[in-house]
Amino acid sequence: MSLLVTGTIGIDTVETPDAGRREELLGGSAVYFCAASSFYTQPRLVAVVGDDFPEPFMDTLKSFESVDLTGLEVREGSKTFRWGGKYMDDMDRRETLFTELGVLEEAPPSVPESFKDSKVLFLANSHPMVQLGMLEQCSDLDLSVVDTMDLWIDIAKPELTNLLGKVDGLVLNFDEAEQYTGHRNPVTAGKHLLELGPRFVVIKKGEHGCILVHRDGICAMPAYPTEHVVDPTGAGDSFAGGMMGRLAARGGHDLGSFESIRDALAHGTIIASFNVESFSLERMQSISRKDVNDRYDQFASMMRFGE
């Protein structure tokens, strides 16, 4: 099934406690998402960069051959989004060093005509009004899932609430779920969010895994236990990419069922566990589908007890 994603493309600076500082990295929510989902399907990207977007980054995007770049707009006279972040010693917390919105402050990109028949849509983090605009350009959807962040809960909660009434699923962080609902317990927070419209909510807990709160059931899943955490940037987006890519590839008559989402979360978990093992897309560029399958099988057998 066709998978459309819209989100950011950025040029990142990242400081980590162990692996040091790296500048001029290819990043952004849609980039991590596309690389991750490309292990499963042919994602369609809708995003915009400025005319300063480096040629080598374009080559990197093209190196993920299954990604359809038809909807990638290079806007003349505009600047690509830039973000800098610094991870604390525990790697779970980070502070933003700088944000240069650039082209993200201008009109959003359009969904190409050839993408408007997409069946699965992921709205990576951006302003809820921008997300709504994208959603409304796709009229043939079987499944729509939205990500968000603390900033929009702060400054655009009514718009976000409105959007939640129109999508099938929501993906957000533990702290954001508490921020939105006032409930720290993730099951309680998830149930509260379901009342606003979505059929399921995925609450991400970073190294502690995730909780799925679905109208038809609840599931907790640990992160894949790894020692090799170099740079957590993009973990959430590659998690979503693996999850949505698996859903689109698997297809079926009820993409958003409890069993379907639970299965997809395990795939997201595995892709995210690779992504954090290096900066930018470096790890995802170095692995094969077989590497993904092998780690997935290991994870699934790790979880299989009581037989």
Next chain:
Amino acid sequence: MSLLVTGTIGIDTVETPDAGRREELLGGSAVYFCAASSFYTQPRLVAVVGDDFPEPFMDTLKSFESVDLTGLEVREGSKTFRWGGKYMDDMDRRETLFTELGVLEEAPPSVPESFKDSKVLFLANSHPMVQLGMLEQCSDLDLSVVDTMDLWIDIAKPELTNLLGKVDGLVLNFDEAEQYTGHRNPVTAGKHLLELGPRFVVIKKGEHGCILVHRDGICAMPAYPTEHVVDPTGAGDSFAGGMMGRLAARGGHDLGSFESIRDALAHGTIIASFNVESFSLERMQSISRKDVNDRYDQFASMMRFGE
């Protein structure tokens, strides 16, 4: 297989953000452990209280019929251990309000002759020298597992390190693993601890589940996702009780194998998830083995994907 546990019996005061304050509660590591493991086997308790130990608490202990109280010493002229704690809003952190060691400052209880043939030993949290003394009284062990706490890592690390060279397994909290090893990554911390002797280390992460680092493999397990967290006191001890009770009940030629411990952790997870649903032993008193089995089955099927 016979399971021996030694640890504390206390009279607790607990303050929680939602369910208020409760005084004069039956508590202590050995008490929670025995109640939990009694769902699986007939635990043998070695512990000491003062002559102030309330009769109703003795009745409660006796109500867990399979617990063998032969090793429970009531010491004349001594005071029972008392502890008070207050949970913060997030329920994950607590502060100690008071500690009255009482009888814990005196000579430890002895292991009765009839218990010295025990095959499985759990040394609940106490001074590593006291734990070592207990260990040395049991000469026919198939499996020994020790718990500890931040205090002993602070003030008795050499004694604890010595003890770790003599046991099969270690159970401790995430923060304690970091405190001991200097590594925050639980897999790295666990591997470091394995070098000191144990065959496996279980790192407890409270509501985020646990990580098993075993010489023969690594496993992450989420906590059972529940909304009904009333009082987390005893969660770690009931987790250990469910785990060790299951191991002792299951028996077999290699109790400490990776598969055996992994299976047991799921049982610990389920018992702990019941325990936190009320104060003291109240929830464990109200459930049957069938309740435990039903939730276990639900948890196991929740974790079964990729088939």
